[in-house]
Amino acid sequence: RDFNERCAQCSEVNWGLTDGGRFYCRSCHNVTERTREVVNTDFITNSRVQTISKGSRKQEENDGGSEWYICEGFQLVLKKQVEALEALGVCPQMKDEILCNFWRCYLQKSKQAYCKRPAPETVKTLSVCESSTDVDSDPERPSLLHLLSLSESEGDLQTDCSFASSVSKVSESTSVYSGSVDGSLYLMKNQKEKLRMTMPMTLSFCYMALLWVREPITLSELLRYVVEGHIPYLNVFQHFPEKMKLCGLDLKIFCVESWPVYEEVFDQMHELAAFLDLPRFPDITESCFLHPDMLCMKYLMEANLPDELHIWTCRVVKKIGIGEVDFLTLVPGNKSTRKVKYDVLAVAVIVVVLKLLFLLDDHYEWLLSEYAEERNKNNTEVYIFYSGGPYFEFKKWYEVVKHSLDVKQKKLDEERAKYLWRCEKPLFYSVKNKSKVLKRRQMVVNLQNQFGKLSGSVQCAEKPNPSSFQLSWSEKNTDGSCFHGHSLKGVLQEKRGLLTAMNPDYWLCTVKLCNEKLCGHLAHYKEVEFPQSYHFVLGLFSFLLRVQPSYIHDEVCMIEHKLFNKKLYKKLKYNTVLRS
């Protein structure tokens, strides 16, 4: 009776139930696909997913807690995350329509809800409240330690085994497995079949939704916002309502102690899209933010490189066809196409362009720089102004950018060492070590206060405002530290009416690409084997995107092989492979 949605045909709210358990509109007799089990479609309130049919629901008065399921927890997490994204300016449809539907679809596919018959294993579970006496007689019941050791890579929580082991020493009948109803079962499930939900996967959901609506937020940005605290991730569970008690194995599921990495979220997103049987995503066209032409512009600005380079990135993009709609748009489940990492792709294009124009062999780029320096010295300011900006000097650019980068990197390194992973809400594996945990927490708070006072005035509790740009350069600076308006004429020449690079050479990062399916990479990057300038450029974008240099290097290799495809087989002089 809570079903309040308007009928699709007649827009009335007048529902009845068919014999089959489906809703039908009494006004126009339109039968929906919605089954009776979908009681509350209201995504806003913390809806308990009442679709899992099981035995009687015990509303225990234990600690005022009530029964809750893991997927309810994740639903809350997603809600919080998408609200945060909304606060960042993402369109509201993302929450109400996109993500909501994705989530429902997921629940359906993984048979946790919205389906007629739930997974049969939900029957036997343990909750906080129960204290069954015949635990030991059941040979299939896993031990607490066994369950703790199962789970994904979070080795850290495993070290909390001492808490757990102290619990298991006590008679198992009163031991606590989880605050949620299905915590222990959740960890036992076969991961491959049903794509078990994890905290990193919530970000995959978010990214998938962002991609669907083609929001101008790249995956690397999303992850950066997470780390900077603009999107809830660490310790989201502290926003769970009081009655959702979190303990025992729930911690393994909801408490993360590592930041997710790009590769992980990216790969899982694609797995998820395929799992959900989603259709082709909305087209990524030239006017989209995620199109390489757009992203290249953004990253060129951020890297303080001349705007003129944009022409070249567009040329490369066009030449190798990575600007095509079909290449860029995601088709879930299609294993033959390469999954596109929009941001990594864009910066890789920039790297290739830099190599085309400057060679980056630790030699030529400095020569070009000297040449440019000479020209700049000899020209008057007026001339420079009228001739479209000074000659771009690689050396100057390197010095300016390196300086800023070093400062930012140092700051980032310190921040990483200063992360506070724990929150006010105490975590305990069982009621038994609650007092110990609380004592510890108190001591931690005391010590933080004591030493916090001695830290001097360095406390900056304010989060920085979320910003799409980490490095910014203003043309208004009179110290010449902004290179956007600089000209590439020092490195270009006119040949038969076309502007081409003065640099005749190019060196390939790798002559042969690895088989990605076998070893996971297209190439294997070792800093010592490549020129310092190349390493610097990789490092710059690696910092901006918060991914490993090798990740970008792979993409560079891929682009190069597309670009020089024909020439690789013709073995012309362009095939100079430079290795130190």
Next chain:
Amino acid sequence: SSNEHKLNFKKSKEACLSYIQDALLQKQWKRAAEFLTCYVESLEKDYSREHIGPSEMIWRIGTEILWHHSQSSMKEFSCFMEQMKTLGVKRYLKVCLEHVFHLLCNGQIDEAYQNLSLAESWRFGEQTAIQDKEMKLIQAYRGLLDYYSWSEQKNILLEQGEDGFSDLAVEQEMHGYFRKAAVNLKEIIKIPGVWDIFVKCYVDLLEFYGDHNEARQVLNEYAYNSKFPANPNAHVYLYQFLKRQREPKKSLISALKILHDIVPSHELMIDFNTMLQKSKKRKKRRLGLEVIFAALDYAGWKENAKAWSCLTRQVKQIVVSDKHLDWIKQEWNSRKDWWPAFHFSRYLAKRNWQEDKSLSYEKALVAGILLGKGCKYFKYVSHQGCKAQLKRFRMLKKFVNRHNLVYLKISG
């Protein structure tokens, strides 16, 4: 795996620790405190597999910061230590001890004593037995503080005695402290270890009350029991005791013999040589020569005029008697390659002459005998000395000239 660069709790805290370490090494206490504030949440994780857990880290780092930070008070420090005591039961007594040391450094003797007494009364199941050694130390230090109290009372008593007063209360108190101190000090020195200060204090007590036998036994044990680590001070204490007891030379010499073996450069070697030289026994005199040569092998003795005079005396005596030149030969054999540059260079001749005429005199004699009158050192010094018309230098010249052939005999 590709996830190795993932930033997780453990890595983040490791990085945090290295920042703390850098800050500590550079004495940047504020910065160390800043990072420590972020580190303390490690306490909420279990590190039972690690060698040093976060609670120990926090204790040690926090102690350093609070001790040195300009804005930290002793009160805060003590408060922190109390918290640390509750953190790790296995370290309880250790933390107590360290706390006491800091209090002593800060001059808070009474608080230190209180803490020691409190710690002494601590019991915690099997931990009490496990931390037995620490408990003994605590008792020993309390005994030490009792000794100092005893010492204070003793001084009061002595002053009063001079004035003709005699306060029974003070005397009683003094004896009380003695009893308390003696019990604990005696216990700790039974355990093999380096207990210099405890031994000294205990022996002082015993001597005052006239129990010389016990004192001697204690010192002998401390010096000669092979279970105890080799400790030059043990022999020094024994020697000093025997000297106070006016023991015969023989026992004094045997006490110093081992000291010579362990620390040939010890300052007591002068005393040792002096005693040995005067001995009637040939072996002892031989040893004496060995001792003084060995001492002068060390850079710290280069400019010690007294040491050189010991050597001079003995060398003179041997040369004049013309007996046992082979002794000198033996000693010189291993030194003839490097002593000339080490002691008898022309530069040193000039410097010694400028700074210390007596020193140059003694050295010149030795040089002249060992290296002949043609050696740089002797030539320079004797020349300068004769120019300055100092009598003893003229005598020196004559002496060396007279025994000029000695150097040939000993270097052959």
